[in-house]
Amino acid sequence: MTQRTQTPVTPRPFLKWAGGKSQLIEQYKPLFPKGFKNYYEPFLGGGAVFFYLHQQFTGFNAFLSDINPELINVYCCVRDDVETLIDxxxxxxxxxxxxxxxxxxxxxxxxxxxxxxxxxxxxxxxxxxxxxxxxxxxxxxxxxxxxxxxxxxxxxLRSVSEALTKAEINLQPFDAVLEQAKTADDFVYFDPPYYPLNPTSNFTAYSRYSFNEESQKKLRDTFAELSDRNVRVMLSNSDCEFIRNLYKDFHIHTVYATRSINSKGKKRGKISEVVVTSY
Structure with missing residues (x-):
């Protein structure tokens, strides 16, 4: 069995996930709400935003979800039985x-x-x-x-397990958040599969769950309905005309990420992305 160390480890993503947000946290900091009671992340992925918020804010309730059953199973096992998983x-x-x-x-x-x-x-x-x-x-x-x-x-893994202790983790589609987030005390962060920048892009091809143009529109409608309730909503996506038009009625911010998942090294580099906020 792996031995414990004495140095505390800050919880952070333990999986490498396509579109992970660790590198963008510094740019996101000014965009996060200053306080909230309930946090919802319907596209959990690597969980970088949750782990950051966990370190910066206290006393909020976390509701984490995804449509990928294997991913949700991993998070539940880390939370509930981390020592067996380590073995x-x-x-x-x-x-x-x-x-x-x-x-x-x-x-x-x-x-x-x-x-x-x-x-x-x-x-x-x-x-x-x-x-x-x-x-x-x-x-x-x-x-x-x-x-x-x-x-x-x-x-x-132990530090992540500690961070997840009180988190509710569910297998569910993103629009299920409409049944949960209903007031200004709620903060929802959406990090969906990004809209492809060109016809050969495989942004949406990392799993069996396709996320096409209609899915993007359904997500925009979900975003808008939450906003109408005064829920604070934040969303990440690719920087393109389609996404900017979808969210033209909201606040659109530009951030810059390093594209790291590409088999051709020359195609890795800085690329602009958008962050949309309802507030």
Whole structure:
């Protein structure tokens, strides 16, 4: 079993996720509300915004959700049984290699904690740390070229477990937040799959759950309905005419991110994104 260290570890994302927001937090800081009682994040992903808010604000209730059942299972296992998960990841660390990787990738585990360990293991050892599924929901990323990947960051997982202790974590579509967030005490942050910048972009192709133009419009309608209730709403998306037109009635801010998930190094670099706020 991995030993505990004495140095406190600040909770932060423990998974590498497409579109993760860790690099953008500094630019987001001036845009966050100054206080709120309830926080909702319907596209949980890596959870960077939640972990930041957890450090900066006290006393709020967190409601975290996503439509990806494997992702939600991981968060629940980290929250509810982190020591068992650490033990399982330590075993993957000892066995890691090409044969073990493809055996784990091709195997479907029934027990929730084994499924959670599988996802973290694959996330830490697959090519470019990219979570991607085919149309059947099967993880299909090849093994990455890492000499000695750190599969189990036990102290980080423990700190994340502590941060999630009182969080409500649900498997549900983004518009389910309409049944929950209803007053000015509520803050909702949407981080959906981004609208593609060109026809060959695969921004929306990381899982079996497609997020097309109609989905973007449904999200805008959800955003608008929450805004009408005086709920404070914040949303991230790609910087393009379609998104700017969708949210033209709200406050649109420009931020700059480094595109890191691309097989061609020359296509990685600074790119503008938008943040929309209702306040």
């Amino acid at each position: 399982l990841l330590d075993k993957h660390q000892l066995k890691h290699g090409k044969i073990h990787y493809y055996q784990v990738r091709g195997k479907l585990f029934r027990r929730k904690k084994h499924r959670a360990a599988r996802l973290i293991y694959l996330n830490k050892t697959c090519f470019n740390g990219l979570y991607r599924e085919n149309s059947k929901g099967e993880f299909n990323v090849p093994m990455g070229r890492y000499k000695n990947p750190k599969i189990c960051n036990a102290d980080l």
